[in-house]
Amino acid sequence: MSAENAELLTLQDRYEQKYGFRDPENYVFKSRKGLSRAIVEEISLMKGEPEWMLEKRLQGYEHFIARPMPNWGPDLSVLDFNDIYYFVRATEGEGRSWDEVPDDIKRTFDRLGIPEAEQKFLAGVGAQYESEMVYHKVREDLEKQGVVFLGIEEGLRQHPDLFREYFGTIIPYNDNKFAALNTAVWSGGSFVYVPPGVEVQMPLQAYFRINTANMGQFERSLIIVDKGAKVHYVEGCTAPVYSTHSLHSGVIEIIVKEGADCRYTTIQNWANNVYNLVTQRARVYRNAKMAWVDGNLGSRLTMKYPSVYLMEEGAHGEILSVAFARHGQNQDAGGKALHLAPNTSSQIISKSISMEDGRSSYRGLVHVAPGATDSRSNVVCDALLLHEHSKTDTYPYIEINDNDVLIGHEASVTKVSEEQLFYLQSRGLSEDEANLMIVNGFIEPFVKELPMEYAVELNRLVALQMEGSVG
Amino acid sequence: MGAVLEICDLHAGVNGTPILKGVNLTVRQGEVHALMGPNGSGKSTLSFVLTGHPVYEVASGDILFNGESILDLEPDERSHLGLFMAFQYPVSIPGVTVANFLRTALNAHRKAKDPSDKGVSIPEFRRLMLDRMKFLQMDPSFAGRYLNDGFSGGEKKRAEILQMAVLQPKIAVMDETDSGLDIDAVRIVAEGVNKLVGPEMGVLVITHYQRILNYIPPQFVHVMYDGRIVESGGPELALKLEDEGYAPYEEKYGKVVTAP
Incomplete structure (x- = not known):
């Protein structure tokens, strides 16, 4: 075994200890591998969906088959769509209390600390295992105020009109190849509705877990924040490590109505065999605010560019992201802000860290439509390189079709300097501790946007990620 | 001796x-x-x-x-x-507060002396740091600034002395x-x-x-x-x-x- 392989294995061991445990598969249903029209129909049938949803799925399927693989970014040729399980049903239904969740699956979420966090500081929790949500619960007082936090399938069953009004309107089936795939085989995810004027003070959290090898997880979430309402949604993700690839391809659609405030936070820590190809987009209306807070630490390849479509005057969008790539990882992240109305504003702050031979890229778009006068956008992308062979790239696209706008773009690439390391070491920190401190300082502007519990968790994940670097 | x-x-x-x-x-x-x-x-x-x-x-x-x-x-x-x-x-370390840095350095020293040391508690550290800052007539707000980042020449040197006061070298x-x-x-x-x-x-x-x-x-x-x-x-x-x-x-x- 080469030294490099040995190193990769020890990295996997560390992830394995904390998140990488596997459960036996006592599943209710597991589709055969591969994708076909029949599989799409089967999924729809098993979920007991209305006809219009099946039609949407099939539209997605046809478009997915017809559409070529995107070739403008990282290499996706190793993905074999015939070698993936598209639908795995782990339980009979979604529990409303943890007692209703099968013991072995509940144990998994216990090990990940989810029920404990629910008690302490969350307004609601959703837990997805393989293809479907196994648990969803929102605090009773919020439920009484009309806050809806359900598994996406339940959302469709209980709120068919609201669902149909918005589903696939923010990210249509033909938006991109992976949105088409998700439209065809989506399963799991959350449905959130916050009624006008209701402010949900504590976060709603969804936790996504893949257990099976060669699994495809296609979560689909729809979040509607009505006028003047406020919500913070947080998602976290882990999986066991397998030598073969898994695919996570989610689609998240968010509508932020007039004067509303929505924040969507992701702490992505997939195992390093997962391809994480996600489309996230929010439409933001008059004087409303949307923030994507996106931390990508895991996966083999992530391609993810959360977007804000600023639809009406006074809309504001923020995209704050941290990407951390180490050995064998490629984080292709960034964000898009589309200014489609006058007096809209956006801010994109991207922080990327590359260590060993990891590669991270910022890929972003700022678009100002004709007539979007007095719009303002500021983009800051900073890259930190820890080692000689670490890589970073920046692909900033700016399209401005109006003269009266204010657009700022700053980019920086920093290497951890010998002088910084020496300074910290001379104060008693080991080289690893010094590197960690520099990295933590670098992502501080991001971390301080997180609720305290997640800030602590992120710092812990970063420390785990950096353990035993090989230089 | x-x-x-x-x-x-x-x-x-x-x-x-x-x-x-x-x-x-x-x-x-x-x-x-x-x-x-x-x-x-x-x-x-x-x-x-x-x-x-x-x-x-x-x-x-x-x-x-x-x-x-x-x-x-x-x-x-x-x-x-x-x-x-x-x-x-x-050297400046952006994003790392003086307080956080001092605590990490102090803990590294304690751990070197006693590997089982769990580190200084936050209240104990706060007392120590504020005491040292008072001793050196430094404004407590200094602790929340990023280490040497945008410091004036004089502030940088005082930050060095503060580190010395906390680590107490021989x-x-x-x-x-x-x-x-x-x-x-x-x-x-x-x-x-x-x-x-x-x-x-x-x-x-x-x-x-x-x-x-x-x-x-x-x-x-x-x-x-x-x-x-x-x-x-x-x-x-x-x-x-x-x-x-x-x-x-x-x-x-x-x-x-x-x-x-």
Whole structure:
């Protein structure tokens, strides 16, 4: 075994200890591998969906088959769509209390600390295992105020009109190849509705877990924040490590109505065999605010560019992201802000860290439509390189079709300097501790946007990620 | 018995260029030494070699701390022994607050002494830090700023002294702490150092000018010239240098042409 392989294995061991445990598969249903029209129909049938949803799925399927693989970014040729399980049903239904969740699956979420966090500081929790949500619960007082936090399938069953009004309107089936795939085989995810004027003070959290090898997880979430309402949604993700690839391809659609405030936070820590190809987009209306807070630490390849479509005057969008790539990882992240109305504003702050031979890229778009006068956008992308062979790239696209706008773009690439390391070491920190401190300082502007519990968790994940670097 | 730092016939350089050409010097806990010399004489190199900067190579000679060679020790290990350097040009660490940094450094020291140490509790650390800051007449808001990031020259030097006050080294090297400071800033920084000097700490004050020594009176003064200590004496030697400058050494040993 080469030294490099040995190193990769020890990295996997560390992830394995904390998140990488596997459960036996006592599943209710597991589709055969591969994708076909029949599989799409089967999924729809098993979920007991209305006809219009099946039609949407099939539209997605046809478009997915017809559409070529995107070739403008990282290499996706190793993905074999015939070698993936598209639908795995782990339980009979979604529990409303943890007692209703099968013991072995509940144990998994216990090990990940989810029920404990629910008690302490969350307004609601959703837990997805393989293809479907196994648990969803929102605090009773919020439920009484009309806050809806359900598994996406339940959302469709209980709120068919609201669902149909918005589903696939923010990210249509033909938006991109992976949105088409998700439209065809989506399963799991959350449905959130916050009624006008209701402010949900504590976060709603969804936790996504893949257990099976060669699994495809296609979560689909729809979040509607009505006028003047406020919500913070947080998602976290882990999986066991397998030598073969898994695919996570989610689609998240968010509508932020007039004067509303929505924040969507992701702490992505997939195992390093997962391809994480996600489309996230929010439409933001008059004087409303949307923030994507996106931390990508895991996966083999992530391609993810959360977007804000600023639809009406006074809309504001923020995209704050941290990407951390180490050995064998490629984080292709960034964000898009589309200014489609006058007096809209956006801010994109991207922080990327590359260590060993990891590669991270910022890929972003700022678009100002004709007539979007007095719009303002500021983009800051900073890259930190820890080692000689670490890589970073920046692909900033700016399209401005109006003269009266204010657009700022700053980019920086920093290497951890010998002088910084020496300074910290001379104060008693080991080289690893010094590197960690520099990295933590670098992502501080991001971390301080997180609720305290997640800030602590992120710092812990970063420390785990950096353990035993090989230089 | 107090700690002793002994520098024995030390030859060192960078990229094959010799800079230190046989330095001998002993500093004991509780003593104040001044090391003076013109630019390029090797003063800063000595401080970097003492603390283990990886760019410098030691060709021969030794550095002993309490009789044991520290040449093979990493900079953090030297720090754990109780060796400290106040930098001439402190490095900024954006995003890391002074408080967070100090706590991490203090915990690293505690852990080095006792591997089972769980670290200082936050309330205990806060008390210690605020006490040290009060002692040095620093505004508590300083603790929340990012380390050396956007600090003025004087603030950087005071941050160095604060680190020294928290880590409580046995031997501290102060590398041109007075450089780039106006006279008021020198006085403030020196007052801070004076409060720390005592039987628990030995200091090697490296300086080009005599003025900081008005505030930190040394017991021993050494003149470094072209990589060697060419003269040692008491406080009167500093005054002599103030009057005569380094010209007599230039005449005696020739002009130094190496870059600093």
